Amino acid sequence: MTPPDAPHNRWSDLDRPPLNVTALRRGLLRPDGLWSELEVVETTGSTNSDLAERARSGGLAEGTVLVAEEQTAGRGRLERSWTAPPRSGLFFSVYLEPGDAVPVERWGWVPLLAGVAAATGLAKAAGVDTALKWPNDLLVNVESVERKAGGILGEFAGDGIVVGLGINVSLRADELPAPTAGSLALAGAVSTDRETLLRAVLRSLEHWYGEWKAADGDAAASGLQAAYAAGCATLDRTVRAELPGGGSLVGEAVAIDGDGRLVLSTEDGLQKPVSAGDIVHLRGTEGGLT
Numbered sequence: 001m002t003p004p005d006a007p008h009n010r011w012s013d014l015d016r017p018p019l020n021v022t023a024l025r026r027g028l029l030r031p032d033g034l035w036s037e038l039e040v041v042e043t044t045g046s047t048n049s050d051l052a053e054r055a056r057s058g059g060l061a062e063g064t065v066l067v068a069e070e071q072t073a074g075r076g077r078l079e080r081s082w083t084a085p086p087r088s089g090l091f092f093s094v095y096l097e098p099g100d101a102v103p104v105e106r107w108g109w110v111p112l113l114a115g116v117a118a119a120t121g122l123a124k125a126a127g128v129d130t131a132l133k134w135p136n137d138l139l140v141n142v143e144s145v146e147r148k149a150g151g152i153l154g155e156f157a158g159d160g161i162v163v164g165l166g167i168n169v170s171l172r173a174d175e176l177p178a179p180t181a182g183s184l185a186l187a188g189a190v191s192t193d194r195e196t197l198l199r200a201v202l203r204s205l206e207h208w209y210g211e212w213k214a215a216d217g218d219a220a221a222s223g224l225q226a227a228y229a230a231g232c233a234t235l236d237r238t239v240r241a242e243l244p245g246g247g248s249l250v251g252e253a254v255a256i257d258g259d260g261r262l263v264l265s266t267e268d269g270l271q272k273p274v275s276a277g278d279i280v281h282l283r284g285t286e287g288g289l290t
Contacts, residue, residue: 016087016170018069019195027199028065034206035094036063043086045073047093048153048164055158060095062160065202067092071166085175089150089183090167090198094205097160098213106217107161109224109260111136111154113212114163116227117205118150122167125200127190131233134253134262134279138167139233140187146233147182165201169194220258229256234279239264242278249274250282 021040028035044050047066054060070086084091098107118138119130130149131139138150150167168176168183170192176182185192208224215222229235234253241249241264249272251264261273 016085018087019067019198024067024195024198028202034063034209035065035202036061038065038067040067040069042068043070043072044068046071046164047091048155048162049073051093051095051162051164052155052157055095055160055162058158060158060160062095062097064095065092066094067198083177084166084168084171087194088171088175089169090165090194090201092198093162093164094202095157095160095162096209098217102213102217105259106219107156109212109217109219110161110209111152111163112228112260113208113224114152114154114165114205116224116231117208118152118165118167118201119231120208120227121200121202121204122184122197124204125191125197126184128184128187130231132228132231133281134232134234134256135260135276140182140184142182142186147186148178148180149182149184149187167197167201169197219260225256225258225260228260232256234262234281238282240280240282241274242280243274244276249277253279 019040021038025038028038047068051060051064051066068091071083071091096110112135115132115136115138119132122128122130128140133139136152137148139146140149150165152163152165154161154163168181170185171183173186191197212219212222212224219225237253239253243249249264249266251266251272253262254265254271255263257263257273261275262279263271263273265271
C-alpha cells in the first residue's frame with residue numbers, strides 16, 4: 001500500500017485497480033439495450049451534477065452512464081457530502097427518460113427502482129445480503145450490525161431524470177467516513193471486483209427499468225412495489241421521520257404505498273404517508289444504524 005505522502009497515480013493502490021472502460025462498454029453497450037454510452041473519468045466533483053448539466057443543455061442520450069474513479073463533491077440526500085478514497089467504490093450516475101408513456105407523477109419511483117436494482121445486483125455479484133433503508137440507503141451487515149454501504153440520489157434534469165449511486169466497495173475500517181458506515185468488503189463480499197459489480201448493478205437496473213416502463217410506471221403491476229417492500233429494512237420498525245422544513249413524525253413503518261411513500265402508523269391510530277424526509281430507526285434494529 002502506498003504511503004499517504006506518496007504521489008498519486010492511477011495504480012498507486014494495487015488492491016484498487018482502475019476500471020477497464022473498454023471491457024465495460026463491451027459488456028454493457030448493445031444495440032437493443034438501454035445503455036447507450038459509458039464514460040469513466042479519473043475524478044470529478046459529482047457525476048450527478050455533470051450529467052444533470054449535460055441533460056439541461058440538451059442532446060444527452062437516454063442510457064448514458066458516467067462513472068468516476070473518485071468524487072470530490074459527491075452529494076447524498078439532504079445535500080450531505082459523499083466522499084471516499086479513489087477507486088474504493090462505485091460512483092456513477094445514469095440518465096433515463098421515461099417519456100410520455102409514464103406519467104410524470106410516477107417518476108418518483110425511479111430512485112427507489114434503482115435501490116431495488118442495486119440491492120439485487122449486489123446480492124448476486126458480491127454475495128452480500130443488501131437491504132434498503134427508505135428512501136434510498138443501501139444497508140449491509142458488518143459483524144451483525146447494520147451499516148450504510150451506499151446511497152442513491154435522483155434529480156429531474158432536461159427531459160428525464162439523473163440517478164446517482166455511491167457504493168462503498170473496498171473501504172477498510174479506518175477509512176469509513178462515519179461510525180454508521182460500512183462497505184461490501186467489511187460485510188464479507190465474495191467479490192470486490194468493481195467491474196463485475198458495476199455490470200451486475202447496471203444489468204439489474206436495465207431489467208427493472210424495462211419492467212416498470214412496460215407497465216406504464218405502475219409500481220404494483222411491474223412488481224416493483226412488492227420487491228421494494230420485500231427488501232426494505234425500514235418496514236415493521238418504529239421510526240422517526242424528520243420532515244422537510246422542520247418537525248417530525250414517529251410511528252411504526254407499516255407499508256410502502258403506490259406512490260412510493262412510507263406509511264407510518266402513529267400512536268393515535270392514524271396511518272400517515274411520508275413522501276420525503278430523513279428516517280431514524282428507533283426500535284426493531286439489531287444495533288448500530290439509526
